[in-house]
Amino acid sequence: MVLAAAVEALRRLLARLARRLRSNIIFDVALIAMLVWLASGISFSLVEGLGLQEGLYWALETMTTVGYGDIVPRTPAGRLIAMLTIVAGIAVYTALVSIAAGNIVEAAERRRQGYIRYRGARHVVVIGWTPASEAAVRELRSRGYSGDIVLVTEKPAAVAKEIDIEGLTLVRGDPTRRETLLRASVHRAGMVVVSTNDDAKTVLVVLAVRGLNHSARIVAEALHPENVELLHKAGADIVVPTRDLGGRMLAASLLEPGAAMFVENISRIEEGLIEIHEIPAAPYAGKRYIDVLLELRRHGMTPVAIRRRGRLITNPADDTLLESDDVLVVVVPTPAAGEAAPQGEAAPSGGGGAGGAGGS
Incomplete structure (x- = not known):
């Protein structure tokens, strides 16, 4: 019974493949080429008194x-077959090459226009092309993320002309x-x-993404701070109120320029x-936060917060005990050209960034 089911599944697969091939013109041309090859090879072997293998070899x-x-x-009959084979062969060969080249060009154009289906996994999906999403993509690449990014x-078409992101x-x-x-x-x-430059549309997209x-x-x-809670309820793990954050930065630059300069310095990674x-806190599990802070300071890193089970603990108390599942948020100096990164620094990995994003 299992064998019969396997045979039936194979039959359906072959039938589906045959239907797909029949709908493709290159299959028709290839079939014509096969018929011309067989007809020429068999007839040539008969009139010239050669074996079938030699006739097919000559036809090809x-x-x-x-x-x-x-x-x-x-023989005169053999020469006639040769002339017909040459004419038919050139026509069929030219048709095959032109159709194949056309399919390649069409596939490349469809890819450029975005009419494709991405089949990868554990990748990063960016929905909407705005100044914020463009900056996010460039930041991912500058931080060493080398995995696939799907926009x-x-x-x-307009995006493809503007960007050069690999x-x-x-x-x-x-x-x-x-x-x-x-x-x-x-x-x-x-x-x-x-x-998406539209909070209402962003909510709908987040709901659809979380549903999948x-x-x-x-x-x-x-875009508006009053929609932050709504986006969280729709399923977003982190919501960044860009306009509100920008306005607060402008005010802070006037009243507390040092704090604003600090944030500006972090936001411009190239300069x-x-x-x-973030670095895993597992090696420091059971230790007090103050002891870990002093230890990491010797390696050029300053912890400023703990991410624990989706919650951020900023400015932790000195006697806070680290847990094995905690993640430390640390500030590190940017190495100058030719200098090595501080010992123990956890640089972002290319392929593992998305892979480790299973939850918040």
Whole structure:
């Protein structure tokens, strides 16, 4: 019974493949080429008194215009077959090459236009192309993330002309539609960034993404601070109120310029003197926060917060005991050109960034 089911499944697979091939013109041309090859080879072997293998060999080298000259027609009928084979072979060969080249060009254009289905997993999906999402993509690359980044946008052609980011796959479509998100393989993504320049649309996208993927870390941009809580309820793990944050930075620059300069320095990784990273706290489990702080300071790192079970503990008390599942948020100096990073620094890894984003 199992064998019969396997045979039936194989039969259906072959039938589906045959239907797909029959709908492709290159299959028709290849079939014509096969018929011409067999007809020429068999007829040539009969009229020239050669074996079938020799006749087929002669037909193939004649159709491809190789013409080694080791087998030549010696009868009038053989010469007639040779002329017909040469004409048919050139026509079929030219058609095959032109169709194959056309398919390659069409596939490249469809990819450039975003009419594709991404089939990877544990990747980063960026939904919406805005100044914030563009900065996020560039920041990911500058921090060493080398995994796949899939951008979902309704205008991929305009994006493709503006950006030169390596490894960015474009998927065209309405991000609020399930079909578009499935083509971007959102259900298998490790992290998702949503930035649409419209909070209402962002909420709909976050709801759709969370419905497809319950484990991915979703980071959303909120243009208005009153929508932050709504986005959290929709399923976003982290919400960044960009406009509100920018206004607070402007005010802080006037009243507390040192604090504003610190944040500005962190936000400009290419030119900044310091960076913020995360390192696992497992090696320090059971130790007091103050002891870990002093130990890490000797390696050029300053812990400023603890991420524990999705909650951020800022400025922890000195006697706070670290747990094995904790993550330390640390400030580290940016190495100058030619200098090594401080010992113990956990630089972002290319492939593991999305892979470790299963939860918040």
